[in-house]
Amino acid sequence: MALSLAERARLISPSATIAMAQKARDLKAQGRTIFDFTLGESDFDTPENVGRAAWRAIERGKTRYTPAAGIPELRDAVARLYRDRGLETTAKQVVISNGAKHALHNAFMALVNPGDEVIVPAPFWVSYADLIRLAGGVPIILNTSESDDFKLKPDAFRAAVTPRTRLLLLNSPCNPTGMVYSVEEQTALADAILETEVGVVSDEIYEQLIFDGTEPVCFATLRPGLADRVVTISGVSKSYAMTGWRIGWAVAPPAIAGFMADLQSQETSNPCSISQHAALEAITGPQDSVREMREEFARRRLYALERVAQLPDVTCRPPSGAFYLFLNVSAHYGRTLGERLVTNSTEFCMAALETAGVALVMGQAFGADHYVRLSYATDLETLSQGFDALADFLKK
Known part of the structure; x- marks a missing residue:
């Protein structure tokens, strides 16, 4: 057969x-x-200083396995990045992955049980629904309107929550619309979420590519206690022109991050060692x-x-x-x-x-x-x- x-x-x-x-x-x-x-x-x-950091890593023999969740220096740097944005984070809460898409997969595998519902505002990035289904979840697509700038409203979220709702998937700045939720809009959503038992996967991969003087907002920082409900996803692909280097990350509550690291150890082992050293230079070096x-x-x-x-x-x-x-x-x-x-x-x-x-x-x-x-x-x-x-x- x-x-x-x-x-x-x-x-x-x-x-x-x-x-x-x-x-x-x-x-x-x-x-x-x-x-x-x-x-x-x-x-x-890719910025020249980032490329040079990769060459230095090769010259120093940084070509072997690393810890599955990433080299300590990079995890520390990502944790500092989020502490600067107001999120109390330690390196143990950071998992470096093979791109933000891999980090999303890890998050859904960690959080979604078979039959669990994940609310996904539409328009949505093409991979979200398939990644949720692969984890055994059910994507619940909530249409948003052009007149509302394609943004999910708190009342629409409340109306969509059922006993099976496990997560809300939030993406700001958004692919494909380019829309950015304001602090006020995100805070209103945070308040609605805290009325429920629903968690959040917040995809913030475009966080630095925003215009008109807007500053990046980390959703997990908006209300006390919210960080315990949120997995934040980001990486270096978009902001540092490093798509091919395949480095993303998740910042999660400790138990969730620990499982994601264990899962990754079985699936892929560590992300590319050279790319990790390049990413370290990207986020700690000059930002010009x-x-x-x-x-x-x-x-x-x-x-x-x-x-x-x-x-x-x-x-x-x-x-x-x-x-x-x-x-x-x-x-x-x-x-x-x-x-x-x-x-x-x-x-x-x-x-x-x-x-x-x-x-x-x-x-x-x-x-x-x-x-x-x-x-x-x-x-x-x-x-x-x-x-x-x-x-x-x-x-x-």
Whole structure:
């Protein structure tokens, strides 16, 4: 008898962002000019001081196994980072993982029992629901509205809580919308959460990529006692242009962090030793590169919003963080664009890619089919040419 897949194989599907990026690469390989706005990956190089730290680690022979939860120096540095933000944290509460996605997986495996419900506000990052299902949980998708800037309201949270509700998944700044919850909005949610027995997984990976003078907010610090309910997820991928280095972390109550470290010891052992030393330099070394990158993203955001305003029948709520625009393209549903009759976001994205060479990600993958996501983590020239192509595509 041939091998067959386990039932859990039906619980997940390939990442839509990666799938669309691969389609764009395939067309490029055929000689097509493609303007790729799919991946959540900065076009900046990793800061030079971070790269040098990695070389030094290699030269010093830091190429062996480390503790499963990460080298002590990095765990200490992450703990100090959060203490500076007002969260009383020790290194024992920090688990360094192979990227923030791995940290999320560890958190769900630590906290979710079979059948437990996890409230996920939509639009949501493509991997959340699948990671929850793999842990045996049930993602409860709560739709938010564009008029509310895609933010979950406390009363909507209260109404969604059942005896099976285990967690709320919070993401600010948000992928895919770029929206940032204010301190007041997060505090109101914290108060609603403290009325229940529900815990929180707070994905704060874009915390430093925020605009208009806003400061990062660590959700776990907002109310006394809240830290005992929260697992905070972050890492170096976005803020330090280190996506390929694969270093993320979780900050959790001690017992939860201990289990996550044990789980990781069985699954992957430690994250890459060289990447850990690079990440240590990233968060403890000069922060000029973060400021410069944030300022450049702010310029690109303004330019992209100006261009969106010129697109026919496309709207967008101005984002406050990350590097995405979430475009409402539903006014074009029912039209033939290129050679496709477009009735949903997937067909819109395929038509834009095939006809105009513009690669976007369908909102369907984020739980919001009226929208498509555009990443402006690329240079202004590419943005200009891509918007020209998109405008021409829609006007035809």
